[in-house]
Amino acid sequence: MAETQQTQQTQQTNGLEVVETREWLDSLDYVLSKGGAERAGRLLQQLALHARRAGGVNLPFTATTPYQNTIASRQQAPFPGSQEMERRIKSLVRWNALAMVVRANKIQEGIGGHISTFASAATLYEVAFNHFFKASNDSGDRDIVYFQGHAAPGIYARAYLEGRIPKQKLQNFRRELNPGGGLSSYPHPWLMPDFWEFPTVSMGLGPIQAIYHARFIKYLENRGLKTSTGGKVWAFLGDGEMDEPESLGSITLASREQLDNLIFVVNCNLQRLDGPVRGNGKIIQELEAIFRGAGWNVIKVIWGGDWDSLIHADRDGLLVKRMGEITDGQYQKYFVESGAYFRQNFFGTDPRLLKMVEHLSDEQLARMRLGGHDPIKVHAAYKVAVEHTGSPTIILAKTIKGYGLGEAGEGKNITHQQKKLNEDELQMFRSRFGIPIPDDELHNAPFYRPADDSPEIKYMQERRKQLGGYMPVRKNRATPLKSVPESHFEEFYKGTEGREASTTMVFVRMLSKLLRDPEIGKLIVPIIPDEARTFGMEALFRQVGIYSSVGQLYEPVDMDTLLYYKEAKNGQILEEGITEAGSMCSFISAGTAYANHGINTIPFFIYYSMFGFQRIGDLIWAAADMRCRGFLVGGTAGRTTLAGEGLQHQDGHSHVLALPVPNLMAYDPAFAYEIAVIIQDGIKRMYVDGESIFYYLTVTNEPLPMPEMPSQPGIREGILKGLYRYRTSGKKDYQLRAQIFGSGTVMFEVLKAQEILEKNYGVAADVWSVTSYKQLYREANDCERWNMLHPKETPKAPYVTQALQGAPGPFIAASDYMKVLPESIAQWVPGKLLSLGTDGFGRSDNRAALRDFFEVDAKHIVLATLTALAREKQLGPEVLEKAIRDLGINPEKLNPAIS
Ligand SMILES: Cc1ncc(C[n+]2csc(CCOP(=O)(O)OP(=O)(O)O)c2C)c(N)n1
Ligand SMILES: [Mg+2]
Numbered sequence: 018m019a020e021t022q023q024t025q026q027t028q029q030t031n032g033l034e035v036v037e038t039r040e041w042l043d044s045l046d047y048v049l050s051k052g053g054a055e056r057a058g059r060l061l062q063q064l065a066l067h068a069r070r071a072g073g074v075n076l077p078f079t080a081t082t083p084y085q086n087t088i089a090s091r092q093q094a095p096f097p098g099s100q101e102m103e104r105r106i107k108s109l110v111r112w113n114a115l116a117m118v119v120r121a122n123k124i125q126e127g128i129g130g131h132i133s134t135f136a137s138a139a140t141l142y143e144v145a146f147n148h149f150f151k152a153s154n155d156s157g158d159r160d161i162v163y164f165q166g167h168a169a170p171g172i173y174a175r176a177y178l179e180g181r182i183p184k185q186k187l188q189n190f191r192r193e194l195n196p197g198g199g200l201s202s203y204p205h206p207w208l209m210p211d212f213w214e215f216p217t218v219s220m221g222l223g224p225i226q227a228i229y230h231a232r233f234i235k236y237l238e239n240r241g242l243k244t245s246t247g248g249k250v251w252a253f254l255g256d257g258e259m260d261e262p263e264s265l266g267s268i269t270l271a272s273r274e275q276l277d278n279l280i281f282v283v284n285c286n287l288q289r290l291d292g293p294v295r296g297n298g299k300i301i302q303e304l305e306a307i308f309r310g311a312g313w314n315v316i317k318v319i320w321g322g323d324w325d326s327l328i329h330a331d332r333d334g335l336l337v338k339r340m341g342e343i344t345d346g347q348y349q350k351y352f353v354e355s356g357a358y359f360r361q362n363f364f365g366t367d368p369r370l371l372k373m374v375e376h377l378s379d380e381q382l383a384r385m386r387l388g389g390h391d392p393i394k395v396h397a398a399y400k401v402a403v404e405h406t407g408s409p410t411i412i413l414a415k416t417i418k419g420y421g422l423g424e425a426g427e428g429k430n431i432t433h434q435q436k437k438l439n440e441d442e443l444q445m446f447r448s449r450f451g452i453p454i455p456d457d458e459l460h461n462a463p464f465y466r467p468a469d470d471s472p473e474i475k476y477m478q479e480r481r482k483q484l485g486g487y488m489p490v491r492k493n494r495a496t497p498l499k500s501v502p503e504s505h506f507e508e509f510y511k512g513t514e515g516r517e518a519s520t521t522m523v524f525v526r527m528l529s530k531l532l533r534d535p536e537i538g539k540l541i542v543p544i545i546p547d548e549a550r551t552f553g554m555e556a557l558f559r560q561v562g563i564y565s566s567v568g569q570l571y572e573p574v575d576m577d578t579l580l581y582y583k584e585a586k587n588g589q590i591l592e593e594g595i596t597e598a599g600s601m602c603s604f605i606s607a608g609t610a611y612a613n614h615g616i617n618t619i620p621f622f623i624y625y626s627m628f629g630f631q632r633i634g635d636l637i638w639a640a641a642d643m644r645c646r647g648f649l650v651g652g653t654a655g656r657t658t659l660a661g662e663g664l665q666h667q668d669g670h671s672h673v674l675a676l677p678v679p680n681l682m683a684y685d686p687a688f689a690y691e692i693a694v695i696i697q698d699g700i701k702r703m704y705v706d707g708e709s710i711f712y713y714l715t716v717t718n719e720p721l722p723m724p725e726m727p728s729q730p731g732i733r734e735g736i737l738k739g740l741y742r743y744r745t746s747g748k749k750d751y752q753l754r755a756q757i758f759g760s761g762t763v764m765f766e767v768l769k770a771q772e773i774l775e776k777n778y779g780v781a782a783d784v785w786s787v788t789s790y791k792q793l794y795r796e797a798n799d800c801e802r803w804n805m806l807h808p809k810e811t812p813k814a815p816y817v818t819q820a821l822q823g824a825p826g827p828f829i830a831a832s833d834y835m836k837v838l839p840e841s842i843a844q845w846v847p848g849k850l851l852s853l854g855t856d857g858f859g860r861s862d863n864r865a866a867l868r869d870f871f872e873v874d875a876k877h878i879v880l881a882t883l884t885a886l887a888r889e890k891q892l893g894p895e896v897l898e899k900a901i902r903d904l905g906i907n908p909e910k911l912n913p914a915i916s
Contacts, residue, residue, distance in 0.1 A: 038333075042332070045057060045060075048060055080305070080306035080307075080309055080310050081302045081305050081306050081309070082305065082317070083334075083337050083340075083341060084299065084301070084302065084317075084319060084337065084340040084341040085317070085319060085320065085328065085337050085340065086317055086318060086319055086320055086388060086394065087315065087316045087317045087318075087398075088316065088318075088394075088397050088398060088401060090322070090325040090328070090329070092397075093393065093394065093397035094396065094397050094400045094401075096392065096393045096396050097148065097396075098147055098148065098480070099476070100392060100393075102472065102473065102476045103143060103144075103147055103392060103476075104392075105451070105473050106143065106147075106178070106473050106476065106477050107139050107140065107143045108450035108451055108452060109174075109178055109452070109465065109466075109467070109473060110139060110143065110171060110174045110175050110178060111135075111136065111139050111171075111174075111421060111450055112174075112446070112447070112450060112452045112465055113173075113174035113177055113178065113187070113464050113465065113466070114132070114135050114136075114139075114170040114171040114173070114174040115132050115136070115170075115438070115446060115462070116462040116463065116464050116465075117130070117170045117173060117174060117187055117190045117464070118130035118131065118132050118170055118190070118436050119132075119436065119437060119438050119443070119462040120188065120190075120461070120462045120464075121190045121191050121192065121436075122436045122437050123437075123461075123462065124192075125192065128191045128192065129191060129202065129436065130170060130190065130191055130202070130436050131167040131168070131169075131170065131433065131436070132170070132419070132422065132426075132435055132436060133418050133419030133420075133422060133426055133427075133432040133433055133435055134165065134167050134168050134255070134284075134286075134418070134433070135168040135169075135170055135171030135174075136418070136419050136420045136421050136422060137284055137286040137389070137416040137417055137418045137419065137420050138165065138168050138171065138253065138284045138286075138389075138416065139171060139420070140389060140390050140391070140392055140395055140416075141253065141282055141284055141389060141395060141414055141416070142164075142168070142171060142172070142175075142253070143392070144392050144395045144396050144399060145162075145251065145282075145399060146175065146477075146480070146481070146488070147477070147480045148396060148399070148480070148484075149249075149251075149399050149403065149484075150162055150251070150484060150488050151248065151249075151484050151485050152481070152484055152485035152486035152487060152488050152490070153485035153486065158244075158246030158247065158248040159248050159485065160248050160249045160250070160251060160488075161214070161227075161230060161234075161248065161249070161250045161251070161613060162214075162250075162251045162252075162253070162488060162489060163215050163217050163223040163224075163226065163227045163250075163251065163252040163253060163254075164204055164215075164217060164253055164489065165217060165223070165253045165254060165255055165258075165284065166203040166204055166216070166217040166218025166219075166220075166223070167203060167218060168253065169200075169201075169202065169203050169204060169218075170190065172204075172489070173187060173190065173200055174187075175477075176212070176487070177464065177466065178466055178473075178474065178477060179477065179478065179481065179487055180469070180474075181487055182200070184464055184466075185197050186198060186199055186200050187200065187464055188464075190202075193208065201213075202218075203216070203217070203218035204216050204217055204218065204489075205642055206491055206642055206643050206644055207641070207642045207643075207644065207680075207709075209491075210491055210644065211490070211491055211492065212489055212490065212491060213489060213491060214489055214491045214609075214612070214613065214643075215643065216639050216642040216643060219635050219638075219639065220255070220257075220258040220261045220264075221258060221261025221262065221263035221264045222263060222635060222636060222639050223252050223253075223254060223258075224252055224254055224258070224259075224261075224263065224264040224265075224281065225263040225264065225266065225267050225598060225599065225602050226602045226605060226606075226636075226639070227250050227251075227252035227279060227281070228267045228268070228270060228271045228276070228279065228409075228602070229267070229270075229599060229602030229603050229605075229606055230250050230602070230605075230606045230613075231250040231271065231276040231278050231279035231409070232270065232271070232274050232276060232603075232606075233603060233606035233607060233610070234248070234250065234278060234606075234614070235274065235276065235278065235566055236564055236566075236591070237610070237614065237616060237618075239564070239566060239586050239587060240539070240564070240587050240589065241587065242539065242540075242616055242618070243614060243616060247278070248278065249278050249279070249280055249403060250276075250278055250279050250280070251280050251282065252279075252280070252281050252282070253282050253284065254281060254282065254283045254284065255283070255284055255286075255289065256283055256284065256285040256286065256287065256288075256289070256294045256300045256301075256304070257288070257289025257290065257294050258289075259283060259300075259304060260294075263598060265307060266596070266598065266599075267596065267598075267599050267602075268307070268308065268311045268313065269311045269312070270599065271311075271313065271408075271409040272311050272312030272313055272408050272409060273312075274566050275407055275408055275409075275566070276408075276409045277405060277406045277407055277408060277409065277410075279409040279410070280399075280402045280403070280409070280410050280411075280412065281313075281409070281410070281411040281412065282411075282412045282414065283304060283411060283412065283413050283414065284389065284414060284416055285300055285301050285304075285389070285413050285414055285415045285416065286389075286415075286416045286417060286418035287300060287345045287348060287349055287415070287418070288349065288418040288428075288430070288432065288433065289433070290433045290434070291430070291433075292430045293345050293346045293349055293430075294345065295344075295345050295346075296344060296345055296346030296349075297344050297345075297346060298344060298345065299341075299344065299345050300345055301317060301319065301413045301415060302341075304411070304413055305317060305413060308411045312408055313408055313409050313410065313411050314402070314405050314408050314409065314410040314411070315410075315411050315413065316398045316401060316402060316410060316411070316412045316413070317388075317412075317413045317415075318388035318389055318391075318394050318395060318398045318412060318413065318414040318415065319340075319387065319388045319413075319415045320340075320387065320388050320394075320415075321385065321386030321387050321388050321390060321391035321394055322386070322391050322393055322394065323384070323385040323386050323391075324385060327373055327374070330373060331373070333369075335367060335369055335370055335373075336370065336373065339363065339364075339366065339367070339370060343363065347362075349428055350362075351363065352417045352427065352428030353427065353428045353429060355379060355383060356378070356379030356380055356381070356382035356383035356384075357379045359379075359382050359383060360374060360379060360382055387415045387416055387417060388414055388415050389414030389415050389416035390416055390417070390420060395414065398412050398414070399412070418432050418433070419432035419435065421446060421449055421450065422435065422438075422442070422446065423442070423445050423446070423449070424442065424445070425438050425439075425442040425445075425446070438462070440459055440460055443459045443460075443462060444456060444459055447459060452465055453465070491612060492612065493611060493612050493707065494611070494612060494613070494614065494615030495610075495611035495612070495614075495615045495616060495617050496615075497617075497704060497705050497706070497707050498536075498537065498617055498700075498704040498705050499705070500701075500705060501537075501697055501700045501701045501704075501705060502531075502534050502536065502537065503697070505527065505530040505531055505534060506527070506693040506694075506696070506697045508530075509523060509527065509689040509690050509692065509693035509723075510690045510693060510725065510726040511725055511726075512688075512689060512690065512722070512723045512724045512725040512726070513689065513722055513723040515722050516722065516723075517720035517721055517722055518689065518720060518721070518722075518723050519716070519717055519718045519719055519720050519721065520686060520687075520688075520689065520692060520716040520717050520762075521552050521553060521652055521653075521716045521717060521718050522553055522720075523689040523692055523716070523723065524623075524650060524692055524714075524716045525552060525553055525554050525556075525557070527692065527693065527696060528541070528543060528554075528557070528621060529556065529557060529560060532557070532560065532561055532589070537617075537619065537700070537704075539589075540616070540617055540618050540619050541589070541618075541619050541621065542589070542591060542603070542607040542618050542619065542620040542621070542647075543557060543561075543589065543590045543591065543620075543621050543623070544590075544591045544593060544600050544603050544604055544607070544620055544621065544622040544623070545590065545591070545592055545593065545600070545622075545623055545624070546593050546594065546595055546596055546597050546599070546600040546624055546628075547592070547593070547594050547595045548623065548624060548625060548652065549590075549592065551625075551652065551653065552623055552652045552653075552718075554623070555580050556580055557590055558580055558581070558582055558583050558590065559579065559580050559581060559583050561588065561589035561590060562583045562584065562585035562587065562588030562589060562590065563582070563583060563584045563585070563588045563590045563592045564584075564585070564586075564587075564588035564589065564590060564591055564592070565584035565585065565586065565588060566586065567586070568584065568585055568586045569583065569584040569585060591603050597624055597628045597629070597632050597633050598632075598633050598636060600622055600624065601622065601633045601636040601637065601640070602636065603620070603622070604620045604622040604640065604645070604647055604649070605636070605639065605640045605643060605645050607619070607620035607647060608620050608640065608643075608645035608646045608647035608711060609643050609644070609645050609646075611646065611704075612644065617704050619646070619647060619648075619700065619703075619704065620646075620647035620648070621647065621648045621650055622647070622648070622649050622650065623650040623652050624649075624650070624651065624652060625651075625652060625653050625666060625668075626651025626652060626653060626654035626655075626668040626671045626715055627653075627665070627666050627667070627668040627671070629649060629651055629671055629713075630671050630674035630675060631668075631670070631671065631674060634674060637649070637678060637681075638678065640711065641678045641679065641680050641681060641711070644680075644709035645711055646703040646704065646709075646710070646711050647703070647711050647712070648696065648699065648711070648712045648713075648714060649711070649712065649713045649714070650713075650714050650715075650716060651668065651671055651713065651714065651715040651716070652716055652717075652718070653666065653668075653717065653718055654668055654671065654685075654715035654716060654717050654761065654833070655667070655668065655669065655715070655717050655761050655762060655763070655833030655834075655855075656668060656669030656833050656834070656855035656859050656867070656871060657669075657763070657833055657855060657864055657867035657868045657870075657871050657873060658717040658718070658719050658761065658762045658763075658833055658864060659717070659718065659859075660862070660863050660864045660867070661861050661862070661863065662859070662861060663859050663860055663861035664858045664859045664860065664861075665859075666859070667859030667860075667867075669833060669834050669835055669854070669855035669856070669857075669859070669871075670834060670835050671713075671715065671834075672685055672713075672715065672790065672791065672834045672838055673834065673835050673837060673838055675713050675791060676791055676794070676841070680709055680710045680711065681710070681711055681712070681713055681791075682699070682710055682711070682712045682713070682789070682791070682792065683712075683713040683714075683789060683791040683792075684712070684713070684714050684715070684788050684789045684792075685715050685760045685761045685787075685788065685789065685790075685832065685833075685834065686714065686715075686716075686736075686760075686761070686788050687759065687760060687761055687762065687764035687765075687786055687788075688723055688724055688726075688764075688786070689723040690723075690724075690725070690726035690736075691736050691786070691788055692714065692716070694726075694733050694736045694737065695712070695714060695736065695737065695788070696712075696714075698733075698737055699712045715761060717761060717762045717833075719762045719765075719864065721762060721765055727743065727744075729741075729742075735786075735820070736786075736788050737788075737792075738789075738792055738793070738796065738816050738820075739787060739788055739789035739790065739791070739792035739793040739796075739816070739817070740758070740785055740786070740787045740788070740789075740793055740816075740817060740820055740821075741785065741786055741820070742783055742784075742785050742820075742824075743759075743764075743784050743785060743786040744768070744771065744783065744784045745783050746771065746775060746781035746782055746783055746784075747775075748775045748781040750779075751775075751779055751780065751781035752779040752780070753778070753779060753780045753781070753826065753886055753891055753892070754780070754781050754782070754783075754825035754826035755774070755780055755781075755782040755783075755826040755827055755828075755829060755882045755885065755886060756782065756783050756785060756821065756824045756825075756826055756827070756828045756829070756848075757770065757771065757782050757783070757784050757785065757828075757829045757830070757831065757878065757882060758785045758786075758787045758828065758829070758830040758831065758832075758839060759784060759785070759786060759787070759831055759832070760786070760787045760788065760790075760831075760832040760833070760834075761832060761833045761834075762833065763831050763832050763833045763868075763873050764784075764786060766831065766868060766873060766874050766875045766878060767784055767831055767875075767878055768784060769875035769878075770782070770831075770875040770876075770878035770879045770882065771784050773875060773876075773879050774879055774882055774883075777879075777903075778879070778883060778896075778900070780882060780883070780886070782826070782829075782882060783824060785821075787830070787832070787839070790832075790838045790839060790841055790842055793815075793816065793817045793842045793845075794841045794842050796815055796816050796817070797815035797816070797817055797818070797842060797844075797845040799815075800812075800813040800814065800815045801815070801845075815845045817842055817845045817846065818845045818846070818847055821846060821847050821848075822847055824847075824848075826848070826885075826886070827848055827849050827850075827851065827882075827885035827886060827888070827889055828846050828848050828849065828850040828851070828885070829850075829851050829852075829853070829878065829881045829882050829885055830850060830851070830852045830853065830854075831852075831853040831854070831873050831877075831878050831881070832853075832854055832855075832873070833854075833855055833873065834854055834855060835854045835855060835856050836852040836853065836854035836856055837852075837854070837856075838852075838854065839852040839854065840852050849885060849888065849889070851881050851884065851885045851888075853872060853873050853877060853878060853881055854871075854873065855871040855873060855913070856871075856913065856914035857871065857912075857913040857914040857915065857916065858916075870910075870913050871913045872913065876904040876905065876906060877906065879900065879904060880897070880900055880901060880904060880906060883896060883897055883900050884897060
């Protein structure tokens with residue numbers, strides 16, 4: 018009896034609550050209709066405040082909004098184009114993208130390719146191509162688009178319909194080496210320099226680059242190097258890709274810098290390669306929370322127009338509540354299941370929900386479109402995004418992976434890898450998208466392009482014409498520099514006249530001179546990840562200022578000092594804070610501005626050499642692909658030159674890691690004049706001659722007297738090619754001869770060894786400066802291969818062989834890098850080469866101790882030279898034994914390479 022009473026009471030309370038809720042909602046509706054969204058928003062804020070004051074009501078924190086579209090249907094902008102025409106064009110693009118992959122795999126099993134990524138993103142791209150992507154506007158500016166890498170087939174398919182890519186090339190998708198050429202699997206400017214601008218297929222590199230690119234555009238504008246014209250940076254990304262640390266790691270920079278020129282479009286097809294992105298959660302909600310929290314404008318495009326009337330009728334929020342309960346894994350299940358299953362499983366939990374859809378057949382239910390497949394919803398979102406000011410925008414669009422593939426893979430876990438369709442599946446796809454290809458031709462998956470004067474082709478051409486031309490198009494938009502100013506480099510040829518200077522100091526001085534140059538000074542972009550003081554660059558703070566989009570809103574603590582921390586709107590230094598990845602993205606933006614913006618900015622990115630290739634190697638690889646220009650400067654370089662820092666900081670391998678990057682010139686200079694020659698020539702090659710190369714230069718912080726450039730002929734050539742004779746032994750009464758290579762600061766140990774050898778052992782050793790093993794290695798390989806391919810012609814001798822020809826005695830190399838670096842050229846050295854280097858983990862100690870430990874100091878170079886002579890039977894082992902004793906070397910010491 019008591020129980021029944023209680024139930025009755027609960028029902029009454031519930032009933033009251035329903036009535037009360039309805040009254041409040043009606044009142045809110047009234048305010049909404051009379052005062053609009055803003056007024057309603059203010060009212061809700063006041064209500065929340067009042068509730069807290071009057072009743073201690075604390076609204077729970079929520080970073081997300083309900084699982085529905087951010088733009089309500091009544092707010093959405095009308096669609097400006099012909100929906101039907103655009104649907105037909107999109108179908109054509111879909112078909113050709115699919116055919117490209119299917120054909121490639123028919124011709125050659127296992128050649129790969131992706132169908133389902135573009136299938137899910139087609140609407141997202143097509144709406145942008147037809148209505149948003151600006152190739153240029155009146156003032157010549159344009160949108161920058163980062164296309165999702167493995168959606169490439171769709172982008173090629175469109176270019177084919179536009180008449181920009183011939184059928185032959187489409188046929189050779191992923192078979193680039195076929196006669197007549199083909200199309201690269203993914204976006205690669207190196208391989209298709211007239212087409213692709215950004216290599217995006219290494220997940221995560223697209224988003225972080227887009228952020229820094231958008232910021233760099235503002236930098237160019239604020240510094241007066243570019244006029245502001247409202248171009249946008251678009252990045253099309255995968256929802257799985259958002260798990261990469263690079264995807265999320267810099268999003269606060271975008272909001273802090275108010276990058277309203279940046280739009281992320283995340284294709285939330287809920288799947289990645291293996292399966293669901295968040296089977297047990299909701300990726301859209303998760304990303305919304307992250308990006309809202311970071312201050313982005315978030316636009317969710319979840320439900321298509323088919324849902325509008327249901328959502329409108331959902332007065333009590335039952336439907337939206339149910340939408341929010343379902344996990345992504347379950348949504349994916351609905352994509353592959355029947356309408357009956359959907360009805361029962363999704364709506365069947367509440368009779369009121371079931372009632373809402375009773376007028377819809379199972380068939381209709383199954384076809385209810387998602388937001389990312391609805392051009393009207395997508396268009397509305399883009400329009401809001403491009404008009405939004407004050408913060409970056411992210412659009413989270415829900416789609417189905419493999420959309421349109423049906424049984425062949427729509428929404429299935431295997432869909433990412435699907436590249437083969439049987440005839441039935443092709444037929445189904447063909448019919449679904451209305452492609453006029455007869456059944457008996459389907460087995461070949463032929464491409465289909467209507468005539469130039471067909472309504473579809475005319476429409477798409479007209480749309481692109483209106484928007485300024487085709488996309489993507491990559492080209493060099495800059496005019497080359499006329500020359501490199503010579504005078505800034507001259508002082509460095511003279512050396513420091515006995516004063517000690519580190520090569521870092523030399524470099525910084527050179528940079529500061531270049532910054533003063535009336536022609537190229539403004540084009541220099543110094544980029545530093547919070548290391549300026551480490552490199553003694555703080556004088557530049559004052560000289561050219563640190564870039565800040567808002568200027569300096571505070572009184573700097575060191576205002577009364579000469580070198581105060583000066584931030585300015587037109588500041589030139591990009592002081593990035595502790596992010597090598599972000600700094601590298603700035604480097605790429607500046608180093609590719611010649612192509613992207615027609616501006617010859619010359620980036621100098623200065624960082625701890627250990628945190629370059631090792632940490633952000635993939636971005637350096639991307640820079641190479643992008644034909645990026647500029648100078649990467651590895652500071653505090655060398656395993657034994659950086660004193661005290663130990664294992665994590667001492668770099669003895671960045672030059673080895675630089676070897677694989679084909680268009681990267683890597684130098685390990687010892688002297689000021691070498692740096693001057695390399696930088697001067699580098700600017701000329703990149704910005705006057707327009708070569709697609711960039712530079713890696715190591716500089717060190719050991720103060721040493723910088724010598725004058727020797728006056729022998731060919732020295733500049735030697736520096737640039739990688740090797741020249743720096744000092745011939747002056748010893749006349751020698752018994753023995755040897756040749757020693759030195760690089761970086763270890764060169765100074767080599768010079769000391771030269772003296773000891775002359776004085777104590779009767780050895781006349783010549784000293785060679787090796788500025789670049791990489792250059793020597795590459796050139797020698799080039800000769801080697803030419804000789805192999807031209808057996809009857811006079812063989813070419815590599816530069817290193819020619820330069821060393823006739824130099825008497827064995828060869829010894831010492832550097833602050835791994836032994837393998839000199840050994841990479843051993844076969845072209847005309848004699849035996851013994852290499853000393855710094856294999857192993859670093860230690861915290863001073864330079865002398867480190868060089869002893871790694872066996873690259875003068876005494877070890879002496880011993881190595883004597884050993885090399887002994888191996889040629891010019892000395893006996895007793896001399897070596899005595900030398901070991903005299904030099905104070907412990908023969909039982911630990912092997913640094915493995916300790
Ligand atoms: C750094 C990196 N790791 C792994 C891959 C291999 N890969 C290519 S696509 C893909 C799945 C992508 O899923 P998502 O980002 O959701 O894109 P979708 O195809 O679903 O649009 C993976 C793992 C890659 N390209 N880059
Ligand atoms: Mg995905």
